[in-house]
Amino acid sequence: MIKLSYMLVRDEKDETKTYLLKDYPPEFSNLTYIEGPNGSGKSAILHIIALALYGNRLEKDELDPGLHKRISSLVDDPQNKLTFELEIDVPENGLKLVSRKTNPNSKDIDLRLIQNGKEIPYPFEKFKNEFRLIYTIPNNPTRQLPELLLELKAAQSETTSKVSWFRGFLEKKIQDLENSRDEKNLNSEKETKKIAEERYSEIDWEHRSLSKKHEKLRSYYNLNGYLENTSKVANLQDELDKLVKEIQIANKSTVRKCKDNRSSIQKFNQIMSNIEREKTNLTFTLSKYKHSNLPKHLALINSSSVVIEIKNSDKQKTIRDSLIACINGIQSLATSEENIHKEDLLSLELYSSLLRILKNPNYSQITVPGTNSNVGLLMTQIEDAIEEKNSIQRRIKSYDSDAESVKKFLQNVENAISIYNNTDLSPDSRGMSEQEIQLASLKAKETELNRRLKLAKNERGNFKTGLISQKIDPTVATIEITKLEKAPEIQDFIKLSVQEQQVLIEKNERELRDLDSQRIELSKFINSKKKNIENLEKQEFDPDREYIADLKVFSRHLVTIESLFRSKLPEALKRIENKKMDSSSELDIKYSVLIGDYYAKKMKTILYGEKEFTVSNVDIVKEVIKTAEGKEIKFDYLGTGQSQSSYLITKLGMTDAKKTIALFDEVAMMDNKSLKPVIEVLKTNYKNGKLIAAIIVQRGEMPKVEEL
Amino acid sequence: MENKAGPGRNDDLQDLFLEMMENQDTKELLLMILNTNNEQEIYEMILQKIKGAKND
Numbered sequence: 130m131i132k133l134s135y136m137l138v139r140d141e142k143d144e145t146k147t148y149l150l151k152d153y154p155p156e157f158s159n160l161t162y163i164e165g166p167n168g169s170g171k172s173a174i175l176h177i178i179a180l181a182l183y184g185n186r187l188e189k190d191e192l193d194p195g196l197h198k199r200i201s202s203l204v205d206d207p208q209n210k211l212t213f214e215l216e217i218d219v220p221e222n223g224l225k226l227v228s229r230k231t232n233p234n235s236k237d238i239d240l241r242l243i244q245n246g247k248e249i250p251y252p253f254e255k256f257k258n259e260f261r262l263i264y265t266i267p268n269n270p271t272r273q274l275p276e277l278l279l280e281l282k283a284a285q286s287e288t289t290s291k292v293s294w295f296r297g298f299l300e301k302k303i304q305d306l307e308n309s310r311d312e313k314n315l316n317s318e319k320e321t322k323k324i325a326e327e328r329y330s331e332i333d334w335e336h337r338s339l340s341k342k343h344e345k346l347r348s349y350y351n352l353n354g355y356l357e358n359t360s361k362v363a364n365l366q367d368e369l370d371k372l373v374k375e376i377q378i379a380n381k382s383t384v385r386k387c388k389d390n391r392s393s394i395q396k397f398n399q400i401m402s403n404i405e406r407e408k409t410n411l412t413f414t415l416s417k418y419k420h421s422n423l424p425k426h427l428a429l430i431n432s433s434s435v436v437i438e439i440k441n442s443d444k445q446k447t448i449r450d451s452l453i454a455c456i457n458g459i460q461s462l463a464t465s466e467e468n469i470h471k472e473d474l475l476s477l478e479l480y481s482s483l484l485r486i487l488k489n490p491n492y493s494q495i496t497v498p499g500t501n502s503n504v505g506l507l508m509t510q511i512e513d514a515i516e517e518k519n520s521i522q523r524r525i526k527s528y529d530s531d532a533e534s535v536k537k538f539l540q541n542v543e544n545a546i547s548i549y550n551n552t553d554l555s556p557d558s559r560g561m562s563e564q565e566i567q568l569a570s571l572k573a574k575e576t577e578l579n580r581r582l583k584l585a586k587n588e589r590g591n592f593k594t595g596l597i598s599q600k601i602d603p604t605v606a607t608i609e610i611t612k613l614e615k616a617p618e619i620q621d622f623i624k625l626s627v628q629e630q631q632v633l634i635e636k637n638e639r640e641l642r643d644l645d646s647q648r649i650e651l652s653k654f655i656n657s658k659k660k661n662i663e664n665l666e667k668q669e670f671d672p673d674r675e676y677i678a679d680l681k682v683f684s685r686h687l688v689t690i691e692s693l694f695r696s697k698l699p700e701a702l703k704r705i706e707n708k709k710m711d712s713s714s715e716l717d718i719k720y721s722v723l724i725g726d727y728y729a730k731k732m733k734t735i736l737y738g739e740k741e742f743t744v745s746n747v748d749i750v751k752e753v754i755k756t757a758e759g760k761e762i763k764f765d766y767l768g769t770g771q772s773q774s775s776y777l778i779t780k781l782g783m784t785d786a787k788k789t790i791a792l793f794d795e796v797a798m799m800d801n802k803s804l805k806p807v808i809e810v811l812k813t814n815y816k817n818g819k820l821i822a823a824i825i826v827q828r829g830e831m832p833k834v835e836e837l
Numbered sequence: 838m839e840n841k842a843g844p845g846r847n848d849d850l851q852d853l854f855l856e857m858m859e860n861q862d863t864k865e866l867l868l869m870i871l872n873t874n875n876e877q878e879i880y881e882m883i884l885q886k887i888k889g890a891k892n893d
Contacts, residue, residue: 281850288854288867291870291871295870298879298880673884676884676888680884680887683866683883686866698857723856723857727853731849
C-alpha cells in the first residue's frame with residue numbers, strides 16, 4: 130500500500146495557491162496505474178514521491194534533467210512551501226518506507242525504514258545502496274544510453290577501488306613477509322661473518338708479524354743513520370774550524386795588498402773619466418790655429434781614440450806625437466810673434482809712462498807743439514796705441530797658455546798609460562786581485578761546508594726524532610746498535626745500502642698501511658654482519674615467507690587488473706559510448722560485444738511488429754538489436770511504443786539485489802500491447818521482492834486509479 | 838574492505854568483467870576480490886591456491 134498526503138503552497142505573485150491531493154485517493158496499491166487530464170495532479174504525485182525518495186539528489190545521468198529540475202524546484206524555489214508524508218508499505222517483505230517533510234521552510238526530508246518493528250533512519254547514501262529509484266519519461270533506447278552505461282561506469286570504478294584496496298593489502302603482506310626472519314639469509318650471513326673473521330685473523334697476524342720486523346729494521350736504520358750523521362757532523366765541524374782560521378789569515382793580507390792597487394784603479398778611473406772631456410776642450414782650443422801643419426795634427430788627434438792609445442801605448446802614439454807637434458807649433462808661433470812685435474812691445478812701456486805723465490790735469494789744456502791739437506787728443510791716440518800693443522801681448526800669452534794646456538793633456542795621457550801598464554785591470558780578474566780570488570774561493574768552500582754541516586745536522590735530527598718515536602735513547606745508540614746487529618731478522622737488511630734500506634722501509638710501511646686498512650674494512654664488514662644477524666634473529670619467523678615470489682606474481686596480476694579497470698576499460702567505454710570505437714582494438718571490440726550481451730540480458734525481449742523477440746545482443750555503436758531468432762532491428766525501426774517498452778524493461782532488468790521503486794510518467798506512446806510486457810516485468814519483480822512499488826502515469830480524459 | 842557484494846551485487850556485470858580478464862589466473866583473482874568479504878580471506882585463498890599448485 131502507498132499512502133500519500135501533501136500540501137504545496139505556491140506564491141504566484143498575483144495570488145497564493147494551495148495544492149492538495151484532491152482528484153486522486155490518498156491510498157493506492159503498490160502497483161498502480163494512474164490516468165487523468167492535464168492539471169489533475171497526476172504528475173505531482175510522482176514528483177513528490179520521487180522527492181520523498183531523494184530523487185533531487187540523483188546525478189544528472191541517473192535522472193532526466195527536466196524531471197530533476199521539476200522535483201528540485203519543490204524544495205529549492207522559495208515560492209514553493211511544501212509539506213508531505215509518504216508511506217510505502219510492503220507486507221510481503223515486512224518493510225515499510227516512511228518519508229516526511231513537516232517544515233515548509235526547510236529542505237530537510239526525513240526518510241526512515243521500518244522493518245520488524247525497528248525504525249532506522251535512512252540517509253541518502255544508505256538508501257541509494259539498497260534501493261533504486263527509477264523515475265523516467267520513457268524515450269528511445271539510444272537516447273537513454275548514457276544512463277544505462279552509468280551503471281557500468283560505476284561498477285568499473287567500484288572494481289578499481291576494490292582491486293586497488295586489496296593490492297595495497299597484499300603489498301603490505303608481502304612487505305611483512307620480506308621483513309620476517311629469513312633463515313636462509315640468516316645462515317648465509319653467519320657463514321659470511323665467519324669467513325670474514327677468519328680472514329681478519331690472517332691479516333691481523335700478518336700485520337703484527339710484519340710490524341714487529343719493521344720496528345727492528347727501522348730501529349737499525351735510525352740508529353745507523355743517527356750515528357753516521359753524528360760522525361759526519363764532527364768531521365765537518367773540524368774541517369770548518371780549520372777553514373775559518375785559514376780565511377782569517379788570508380783576509381788580513383788581502384786587505385793590505387789590495388789597498389794600493391785600489392788607489393791606482395781609482396786614479397786611473399778618474400783620469401779616464403776626465404780624459405775624453407779634456408780632449409774635446411783641447412780640440413776646440415786648437416781649432417783656431419790654421420797655419421802651418423797644426424790643422425793636420427788636430428785632425429789626427431780627433432780621429433784617434435785616447436783609450437786605445439792608453440791601452441796600446443807601445444804600438445799607438447798618434448795622439449802623443451800630434452800633441453808634441455802642436456806644442457812645438459804653438460810655441461814657434463809665439464816666438465815668431467814676439468820677434469815681429471818686439472819694437473811695439475818695447476814701446477809699450479814708454480807709451481804707458483807718457484800717458485801717466487799726460488794724465489796730470491795741468492797739461493790738459495796744453496797744445497801739443499807742431500800740431501793744432503791739445504794733450505787730450507794726444508792721450509786718446511796714446512791709449513789707442515797702448516790697446517793695440519796689449520792686444521798683441523794678450524795673443525802671445527794665449528799661445529803660451531794653449532801650449533801649456535796641450536802639455537797638461539799630454540801629461541795626463543802619459544800618466545794614464547803609466548797607471549794602466551802598472552795595474553792589473555784585466556777583465557778576467559773582475560776587478561779582484563789574486564789574493565781576493567783566493568779568499569773568495571776559501572769563503573765559497575766555507576759556505577759549502579756550512580751547507581753540508583747543516584744538512585748532516587738535519588739528517589741527524591731526523592734520525593734522532595725517529596729514535597725517540599721508537600722510545601730509544603739516542604745517547605746509548607752505540608750500545609743499542611751493537612745489540613741489534615745480532616738479530617737474525619736484520620742480517621739481510623744490514624747488507625743493503627742506506628737508499629735500499631730506506632726503500633724497503635717505505636715498502637714495509639705501505640704494506641702495513643694496506644693491511645691496516647684491510648683490517649678496518651673487514652672489521653666494519655663483520656660489525657655490519659653482526660647487526661644484520663642480530664636484526665634477523667629478532668624478527669619473527671613466518672612460514673609463508675617461502676611464498677613471497679608467488680605472492681608477487683599475484684601482486685603483478687593485480688596491477689594489470691587495476692590498470693584495466695582504472696583506465697583501459699573506462700577509455701574503451703568512452704569510445705564505444707561516443708561511437709568512436711577503435712575497430713582495430715581487440716579490447717574495444719570484445720568490450721562492446723560483452724556490453725551488448727549484457728544489455729541484451731537486461732532487455733530480454735522486445736516487441737517488433739506484432740511479435741515478441743528474444744534479444745541476444747545489442748550493438749550500441751551501430752544501434753542494432755540482434756534477436757535470438759536472427760533478426761536485426763535498428764533502433765530507428767522500433768515503433769515508439771515498442772521503444773518505450775524496450776526501454777522500461779531494460780531499466781527494470783537490473784540483476785542486483787537492490788529493491789526498486791519505479792515511477793513511469795507519460796507513457797503516452799504505449800498501447801496496451803506494448804505496455805503489457807512492462808507490466809508483466811513489474812509484477813514478476815514485485816512478486817520476487819525486487820520491486821516494492823511502481824506507478825505508471827498516462828494521460829486520460831478523467832482521473833482514474835487502477836491496480837496493475 | 839567492506840564487502841559490497843551484498844545488496845548491490847550484479848552477477849551479469851561481474852560476468853562481463855570476468856570475461857574481460859586476459860587469463861584464467863587474473864579471472865580467478867578478480868572473482869575472489871569481487872565475491873569475498875575481506876582482504877584477509879582473499880589473501881588466505883591466494884595462499885591456499887599457491888600451496889595447492891606447489892603440492893601438485
